[in-house]
Amino acid sequence: MQLDKVVNYHKALADPTRIKILILLAEGELNGQVLAEKLGVTPATITHHAAKLREASLIKERRDKNTIYFSLNHYFIKNSASATENLIYQRVNPEHTAERIPDADQQLRESVIKNFFTQDGKLKSIPAQLKKKLIVLTHIVSMLENGRKYSEKEINEFIAGFHEDFATIRREFIMHHFMYRDNGVYELNPQEMWARWEDLK
Amino acid sequence: MQLDKVVNYHKALADPTRIKILILLAEGELNGQVLAEKLGVTPATITHHAAKLREASLIKERRDKNTIYFSLNHYFIKNSASATENLIYQRVNPEHTAERIPDADQQLRESVIKNFFTQDGKLKSIPAQLKKKLIVLTHIVSMLENGRKYSEKEINEFIAGFHEDFATIRREFIMHHFMYRDNGVYELNPQEMWARWEDLK
DNA sequence: TATTTAATTAGATGAATATTAAATTAGACG
């Protein structure tokens, strides 16, 4: 039921500490210790909030040594209420508050997602048109964790959650450099991904 | 501080019963008893939730005899996250989910509000251009309760919360038929208000 | 291997809040 999803999304944003975390992450990735220190809470509290934000797909995580760096999942933040968006980004990007009419491609992106995905997030069909296909691929790949390694089995299961033809979509990911494969292990290619993302704007 | 505002907005939507209330109201206005019956809760519970939704400006109220009819404050709902919007409106308007690119005037409306209002909701200046002025007036007047009578003192204080020149704005409200005055008592003119609203689309 | 550092888990505490029953208020109307 979608009700829970919407409620949980708003619950994730219905706490001042979590909003502050997002505001801090808008300036760049941070690990748990630093977040705890900046916010005057214990690391355990950060773990707690990170779990809620992760469930709502609002943040991503990247592990380096035994430190976990949190960062915003821009994709989901961008598609949220503009009031929230303004508050989160205003410190790092003041023009955001100024006159900024959603451009044509932002609209295209929204309409493609509305058209090609069902209410519960399944992909109805793979767009033939390149630009639309890239939008769809970006949408799906943004749900994966940055920096994490996935086995082929994991990737297949993940993609199958969107569309039965996981082999084609996995191939598209590689072809368009959204991810790369290193002897059986798949990983996101964040630079390429956001580069294509910017291309679309 | 705007943090509280954003948090409270999300708190208002972070409860399944309140989302259900909004979904029901999307089909038309309802009074407390009927809402309680449809949702299987007591009228006291509806009163409780209505207060929260009212604080977040998500609903309006209209009194007829001793019955209070609740309705959506479309203005605030529209400017919320599209996921929420879809869930709320989908039952009454299925095309909403389909390809629907925000039209030019929706964009104008958003940009005028971003330009002419400060972060904490004050009006920076009164637009000279008619269309923009109507957008600003609509925005302010949508915060008033439908059907409620206001004294001139109340109206002045309300408008002063947005801009010091309350006299000019009050006059504009009357001129453009957003409200009417009946021997010292001011009241919204809902039909006219939404008629102009539709004109803007 | 022992130590250090970061993160998580588990359990406890306290605050916020959703809900209800019962009492009260506010209008409408005979």
Next chain:
DNA sequence: CGTCTAATTTAATATTCATCTAATTAAATA
């Protein structure tokens, strides 16, 4: 005035949830 109806308030209860401390896990490294 008395009665009916709708809404609100109050007080009580139960649940959720933010936060902490203390213990534990995990990885890196000396």
